[in-house]
Amino acid sequence: MTDNTLEIPLLLTKLEANLRQQIKQRKLINPIMIGVHSGGAWVAEHLHQQLAIEEPLGLMDISFYRDDFSQCGMNPQVKPCQLPAHMEGRDIILIDDVFYTGRTVRAGLNEIFDYGRPNQVVLGVLIERDGRQVPLQPDCSGCSITLPPGQRIKLTGPAPLGIHIQSFPTESDD
Amino acid sequence: MSKIHISNGHIIDPANNIDKTGSVYLADGKIVAVHTSETNGFDFTADKTIDASSQFVSPGFIDLSVRLRDPGQSYKGTLLSETSAAAAAGVTSLCLPPDTRPVIDTQAVVELIHDKAEKAHYNNVFPIAALTQGLAGSELSSMYALKEAGCIAVSNADVPFSSLLVLRRAMEYACSHDLLVIYHPDIPSLSNNGCANEGAFATRYGLPSIPEASESIAVAQCLELAELTGCRLHFSQISSKRSAIKIQQAKKYGLKVSADVAIHQLHLTENDIEPFNSAYHVLPPFRTDKDKLQLRESLANGTINAICSDHQPHDLDAKLGAFPETEPGVSSLETLLPLMLKLVKDNAITLSQGVAALTYKPARILNIQSGSLSSGLPADLCIFDTEQHWEISQDNWKSAGRNTPYWGETMKGRVTKTIQAGKIIHSL
């Protein structure tokens, strides 16, 4: 996979289309969209507008739910959470920028469930890449790629949105 | 008894104004003669020759305050362990303050101490009698009997009197028996269980503090009483500028007053205290730079007559706790020489003055025939190497107490041999 195929507008359009399908298929009623800081939030802002979601956009920082506190310590810049007060029984669309090991989504799900038992959660990501470490996967994505070992992909933003591929000597979590 | 010739050492005997290389001759436990290049040769067949080249030879040190913790507190130290430390420190005579357990206020205790000293093969443990019975500060002790039993002076250790009237009477009574009164100056209502000098350090760390005035007021009171009663007075372990100045004025005025200072007070101030490190918890507390400067000046100009170790060994538990809750005191015998030498290096005093403050001056205060290398005096000497570096660690430390702020540090200057009554009691 080369960078040329990773064009943001294309990916956003594809993800939006897939999401519409999911909303129909899964019969989501008045869903709450939640974007995971920071990349997921930027993507969600765009999608929230395009899909004309009625419920205000929710934003979530999963820093306090990460599983690597003992290894990595605190995130120095935790962003404020904006989540609706009542999530019990609601349909949730969770949006993130990159799905990699799956740990971020696990943390996000833990945080959502701490707020109340949702009816269902649909996961949409802009880029799904190889390297899964827990048995989770997105319900829809903008594209699905594989990357050479030691490479990480990240969304930059908020304006303009861009894609950044970095090389890392060792494996990092996402 | 053997005849010993100590050769080639640099002899420092301030009492006799000797400060040059030469020989010292000992026989039958006494000093026979001291010969330097200025004097004629001497016919002497030694049984033993000690070569003291590159080293100094001085009278053995006389320490005005050494707590052996014996009798009564053997978990902190014993007569055996602490006299062994004394010997390693070059101390050939030491004064034992009366706050042993039981207190030195009966003949029996004095005899017990003498017995123990004999068993430890250390002569010259001079018990100081309590001024009041049980050191309770209210009733006079049997000072005459205690003097007869061998006490060299009377003191309140560091325990307060119930009133100035009792202090006055005690001083008068001591005077009538020509006993030196050794007084530790402190007003408990002012020092108020403090553990640090009242100043910037105590304020910063929220430590209960002791104002200088609690010492200087006690000094002033006692000086007045000394004039009133005519007794010979010695202040133990002065720590503050104001006290030193008052003593200086009193001496000028003509009072029979002397004073000593603990060796560590001449080096450490509140600025040196590692916060909450109980090794620095001492009473009187480490004060300020201006106090330290004054103490050094007063030592140099003779206001303060003598240096002592103020040796107070402690068990581990005594120093394990939040700073104010720990017991005060430093195990200081073995740092006596290197710290005195450091004063010389700092140009606060000359080597001669330092040795004097540890030898003939304390001897004069106590009125004993010692502290110099005059012919006929007991052969109490110490030989020391001013250049030797050594680390304060368990291999090099004889005292049972390891409570010193210098633990683990490298010191410069070490006693290599100590001779008491002609016998070698310490040798490296």
Added chain:
Amino acid sequence: MTNIQLNQNGKLKHFLSIDGLNEPILTEILNTAESFTSMSKQQVKKVPLLRGKTIVNLFFENSTRTRTTFELAATRLSADVLSLNIATSATSKGESLLDTIHNLEAMHVDMFVVRHAISGAGHFIAQNTAPHISVINAGDGQHAHPTQAMLDMFTIRQYKQDFKPLKVAIIGDILHSRVARSQIQALNVLGVKEIRVIAPKTLLPSHVESLGVVVYNNLEEGLAGVDVVIMLRLQKERMTAALLPSEREYFKCFGLTEARLKLAKPDAIVMHPGPINRGVEMESSIADGPQSVILQQVSNGIAVRMAIMSLTMQHNGVAQ
């Protein structure tokens, strides 16, 4: 001081005193606390950050208020909390401090929050406890109460944003106050313009200027133009005799009245670590008035303590 509170990487390991900590560390605490306040507005007031960790509140001095905020802070971080109230008396020694600590260590705890009547107790415990354990000082003797100082700084930042131009007045029993000492240190590190201490001479420690403050013995003069007014509790239980003639006289000279408060800036905030002695330190109307941020201090206390607990524990599992 720096050595013992920070680990090899210069990160907070113990929190014993503001003394020795620099501005970046204090700001990190404030920022972390910020993220916890927005969380505590949510319905679910828990995060799993310290799940599985055991925190022991060791209170040798009674304090319901501070102890409960520490308990709440620990619980909101999902930690297990153990609260021990150990009465100390000078006469009955009982178990030594060290033995108490070692016994608790044997139960595999991760943190001690200690309040003690003797200055230096926190340091002593930190120096003698197992290497993986963090110690937080909840007040030791007259030495320090750093978590209180941090929540006070947090409150000031909430209302004033920038520390640099502020004139802060601390009024009351500075001599016995560990809170005041910690506040003064924090204000200095954060670089406020001026710190004033206002008290009768008997309630000021010796050489107090060396802490970096300007001394006023007159309340009216001291209050002129200040941005923050911090009232200290008149600590009856720690006063020995002959420090003040009476509470009444104290209020006359140093009590914060409406009239006196007007001397400060019109937008000045009034703070108090609590509990308040109404009519002694300040008029009731001020305690309940618009300039008082006292209740805000209390609610900030939990977020700030959560921040301090998380920051000191964050390298708990890492081999140093």
